[in-house]
Amino acid sequence: MQSLIVDLGERSYPIYIGQNILCEALIKPFIKGNQVMVVTNDTIAPLYLDHLLAHLSGLSVDVTVLPDGESYKDLTHLNLIFDNLLKNKHNRTTTLIALGGGVVGDMTGFAAASYQRGVDFIQIPTTVLSQVDSSVGGKTGVNHPLGKNMIGAFYQPQLVVADISVFATLPDRELSAGIAEVIKYGLIYDYSFFCWLEENIERLVARDADILMQAIHRSCEIKAEVVAQDEKEAGIRAWLNLGHTFGHAIETHQGYGNWLHGEAVAAGTMMALSLSVQMGWISIEDMDRVRRLFEKANLPVTPPKNMSSNDFIDLMSVDKKVLNGQLRLVLLKTLGEAVVTADYSKEKLMDVLSA
Amino acid sequence: MQSLIVDLGERSYPIYIGQNILCEALIKPFIKGNQVMVVTNDTIAPLYLDHLLAHLSGLSVDVTVLPDGESYKDLTHLNLIFDNLLKNKHNRTTTLIALGGGVVGDMTGFAAASYQRGVDFIQIPTTVLSQVDSSVGGKTGVNHPLGKNMIGAFYQPQLVVADISVFATLPDRELSAGIAEVIKYGLIYDYSFFCWLEENIERLVARDADILMQAIHRSCEIKAEVVAQDEKEAGIRAWLNLGHTFGHAIETHQGYGNWLHGEAVAAGTMMALSLSVQMGWISIEDMDRVRRLFEKANLPVTPPKNMSSNDFIDLMSVDKKVLNGQLRLVLLKTLGEAVVTADYSKEKLMDVLSA
Known part of the structure; x- marks a missing residue:
């Protein structure tokens, strides 16, 4: 234990x-x-x-x-x-x-x-x-x-x-949805954990007990560290929401429960990464590594086809990270480090939403 | 101001x-x-x-x-x-x-x-x-x-x-209901404020501005002092609930809104005082002073006639002051000092409820 x-x-x-x-x-x-x-x-x-x-x-x-x-x-x-x-x-x-x-x-x-x-x-x-x-x-x-x-x-x-x-007794789809958040911890906070996940994703999906326990322990550790620094989400805690602003919009639009939370987070993370690429912060190769990892975990990497950019804009405007009318997003500066910012190009965001 | x-x-x-x-x-x-x-x-x-x-x-x-x-x-x-x-x-x-x-x-x-x-x-x-x-x-x-x-x-x-x-624009009945809580502050915490209220009750009921402001200021001061000592009600803050355990039972039984909160507190306070008399803590004369003050403020001093002792027992058993199955009550040790206790005679409580 x-x-x-x-x-x-x-x-x-x-x-x-x-x-x-x-x-x-x-x-x-x-x-x-x-x-x-x-x-x-x-x-x-x-x-x-x-x-x-x-x-x-x-x-x-x-x-x-x-x-x-x-x-x-x-x-x-x-x-x-x-x-x-x-x-x-x-x-x-x-x-x-x-x-x-x-x-x-x-x-x-x-x-x-x-x-x-x-x-x-x-x-x-x-x-x-x-x-x-x-x-x-x-x-x-x-x-x-x-x-x-x-x-x-x-x-x-x-x-x-x-x-x-x-x-x-956990269905495969629920397992995958959970792994989406595990991958998120690597992306926002710990590049070496991300690399470890790339090496061990097959064993994780196959429910290897040791790998599961290691992944859960490190994920909880990262979350605990972040929360201890910022319990009420005044700053760094918002990093944990990588992919969530897009993801919540997907969940709300599709009706709660049709997309699992982790599935929406995976697709939403790819959108956040796409914007991070457009901002010149991470490379297309980085984004492709993340996409492959999500795919190996059997997670969706694109939003639902029936969502328009207007659907996203409308649903994202009630996000809890809106500050004085400005929508702040969690993006990646590099693999292993996130940033919360309203300082992104609105045109590039529209490009991502329309893609 | x-x-x-x-x-x-x-x-x-x-x-x-x-x-x-x-x-x-x-x-x-x-x-x-x-x-x-x-x-x-x-x-x-x-x-x-x-x-x-x-x-x-x-x-x-x-x-x-x-x-x-x-x-x-x-x-x-x-x-x-x-x-x-x-x-x-x-x-x-x-x-x-x-x-x-x-x-x-x-x-x-x-x-x-x-x-x-x-x-x-x-x-x-x-x-x-x-x-x-x-x-x-x-x-x-x-x-x-x-x-x-x-x-x-x-x-x-x-x-x-x-x-x-x-x-x-406040109806007289609402004014009186508020005065019930003002009187409570004197009873639980400040005998001299209680005496001041006895002297000024007519002017208070007549809405004299100076008397109103003094009564409100002292009441807020007492509540603020109590709350500052015990924000989450682990101890002394429960004093503020003098008359409330009986009073809540009255409000719930009569249907919310039929008895005003302050009215139920006044009648409930008289029940708590009656038990305090039976415990030998305050005198019948003390209780009569309080009754007269409530009456001058046009407040009820007895519970509704259609409530049985069983109604009280049943409704009081979900009170938030129940601790490990024991109903704690706020009683008066003397005019100006309350006590929270489960150490009262259950027979005497039944006497009060049946009266």
């Missing part, structure tokens, strides 16, 4: 990474009362809920099972968690446990942030994407029909348990 | 108190971007919205008008604020301004806490209750059918403007 600490002062918490590590001794020290609400979805519940419940003996445990999918990540379904907490009279010492992917984690985190103005929560992410991304750093929330993740809170868990044994 | 600072480190903010003080010079320094969303209700909008808008010239201002009343303080109506923010493409530098009473303030504050995971907000409270209570201390949120204020956040405004000139 590997571990690391997300260093956020009094809001610091550990991430444990390993295979078959979920057990009572790991979780119980982080539960302060005797009430627990497990939040999961109808895909994960039949697979892993009993396994988790077996490690929560002696506690008063309730379960909320949400429908699976990004399209249910909204205030209406968030309220199902509140309904269940109140119906079962959970008090301020309760602990919420998120058992599922990013949607379950984000919704449970926001429910924990908001229930009685804040209770504890624990993340047990069950996808690659949620292990390397959404469970680290405390971004929680739900979608709004007019924009993704527009309603939420910065709220840190007490503990994250990233157990790769749950990937046994 | 009087002022005070709510001292919460980097989240500190000023409260300005006076008559006809709302002006551009006071507000504009606290607005960092050029977007503003004013949130108000359909009672206040016709009275004061134009006046406020006149002081926001040069800014890009949108307005959300909510229906007036506690019964609309829910996730559905909160979402109207998000709808309007997104439709008008408000970004992270936007400032929300709450123009209204406690419901508008609590909802706007929670919208600000949650929109894009947190934007700035300013409180312009238009009732006595919201000037002395809900606009100080950062408790924001909405109700759930199963419990009041069960969904929310601790989130501080940038500025509070408490202008008593808005009371010109």
Whole structure:
């Protein structure tokens, strides 16, 4: 078992990474009362809920099972968690446990942030994407029909348990979507990790346990370093959004859940890289290396054909990185280093969107 | 004009108190971007919205008008604020301004806490209750059918403007409801303020401007002192809930809005005092002084006749002060000093509930 600490002062918490590590001794020290609400979805519940419940003996445990999918990540379904907490009279010492992917984690985190103005929560992410991304750093929330993740809170868990044994049942498409974010960490922060991924992408896609654990550990490490420097996204944390401004526009346009988040991020990253090439910051050869890596991970590298440049402009204008009317984008200065800037050529952006 | 600072480190903010003080010079320094969303209700909008808008010239201002009343303080109506923010493409530098009473303030504050995971907000409270209570201390949120204020956040405004000139249109019943909380500050924290209120209650009810400003200033001071010691309600802040556990049960049982919050607090405070008498902590004479003061302020001093002791027990069991299954109550040790305790006689509580 590997571990690391997300260093956020009094809001610091550990991430444990390993295979078959979920057990009572790991979780119980982080539960302060005797009430627990497990939040999961109808895909994960039949697979892993009993396994988790077996490690929560002696506690008063309730379960909320949400429908699976990004399209249910909204205030209406968030309220199902509140309904269940109140119906079962959970008090301020309760602990919420998120058992599922990013949607379950984000919704449970926001429910924990908001229930009685804040209770504890624990993340047990069950996808690659949620292990390397959404469970680290405390971004929680739900979608709004007019924009993704527009309603939420910065709220840190007490503990994250990233157990790769749950990937046994993860669909290939979800695995690939998670690898998109892993590749992103190399691109924005660590060129040598990017090179390591180029060497090991086949083993990663084949779910080699050691390679998976190394990739998850390094990804969490990078995210933890970035978040520790900038918890509320005033600066460097925005690097983590490489490909996301384009990607969110794709997800919103296609309807939540039709493109997986990681798929949209891969296509969006290629658009950001294309603009980075046009700005003269990275070479076409660099961009081709990234494209090949995404392709080997079975990820899309172009946006959906039914999206016009106007669709992008319209949807990107509500991005959270808009500052005083200026859309800032995360671009690459070089492989391994990102930059957040509004100082790009608008004509070149239009070229990319029209391509 | 009087002022005070709510001292919460980097989240500190000023409260300005006076008559006809709302002006551009006071507000504009606290607005960092050029977007503003004013949130108000359909009672206040016709009275004061134009006046406020006149002081926001040069800014890009949108307005959300909510229906007036506690019964609309829910996730559905909160979402109207998000709808309007997104439709008008408000970004992270936007400032929300709450123009209204406690419901508008609590909802706007929670919208600000949650929109894009947190934007700035300013409180312009238009009732006595919201000037002395809900606009100080950062408790924001909405109700759930199963419990009041069960969904929310601790989130501080940038500025509070408490202008008593808005009371010109405040109904008498609302004035009285606000005075209930003013009396509470004397009871829990400052016996001499309680005595001052006994002397000045007639002038306060008659809306004497000087007396109103003094009462509001001292109330805000007490709340600010308490909140500065205990922002997240781990200890002394719970004193502020004298009468609220009983009061919330009354409000929930009667349906939100039928009893005003301050009315329920007055009746609930008398119940808490009755238990305090039974515990031998305050005298019957003390309790009678408080009853007379509430009565002079035209406030109810007994719970609704259609509530049974079982109604109370059931509704109080979801109170946020329940700790490991124990209901803690705020009681009075003496006039001017409260205590939060689960160490009261359950039989005596039942006596109070059955009375």
